[in-house]
Amino acid sequence: MHELSIATAIVERAGELALAQGAEAAAAVTVRVGELSGVVPDALDFAFEVARQGTALAGARLVVEQVTAQAYCGPCREPFAVGMPPFFWCPRCDRPSQELRCGRELEIVAVEPGPPG
Template sequence: MHELSIATAIIERADEMARADGTDSVAAVTVRVGELAGVVPDALGFAFEVARDGTALAGARLHVEQVPAQAWCGPCAEEFAVGMPPFFWCPRCDRPSTELRSGRELEITAIEPAPAPA
């Protein structure tokens, strides 16, 4: 399950980013995961819960934004869903596409700091 190594990397990077902003703990992390990134969102969520223990993200939530795979057909200017398994054939002009516009993302897009103790 490579999601555990991905979750660990997300936690390490989010911790670095939070500390750079002067925050000691994190309440939530938002990540964008493309349909073709090879990551199972539920498995990533479970791995995140396991890997966060004992870190500055111990109580943090993981929000996963799923990004559908979209391809572009230059000859007819059509953007279309690639689907799973991926199919790069334009449904409009019946030609193969060579340009993937989205679907491979795996990035942290937001870190929510934990509220300061009262």
């Protein structure tokens, strides 16, 4: 399962970040997940429950911030949502654009220190 290896990596990294803040454990970890990252938030949630066991994140909550995938249209100077699966075609001027601005994120944005789980 793809999400389990990602959840394990998040747990490890968040544990290090909590430690760096002087905490023994984390109470919550917030991740930003792009629509095109290939990660299913529900599956990540489930994988996190498994991955956190016996770690500094045993009592931690996972907060997922979903990012809508957007491409930028040069002629319109506006971004547009590409959807999933992505369709790189500006709905305003009916022209193609491959300029993806966001949607591939998979990153930890915050770790809240907390007491050991």
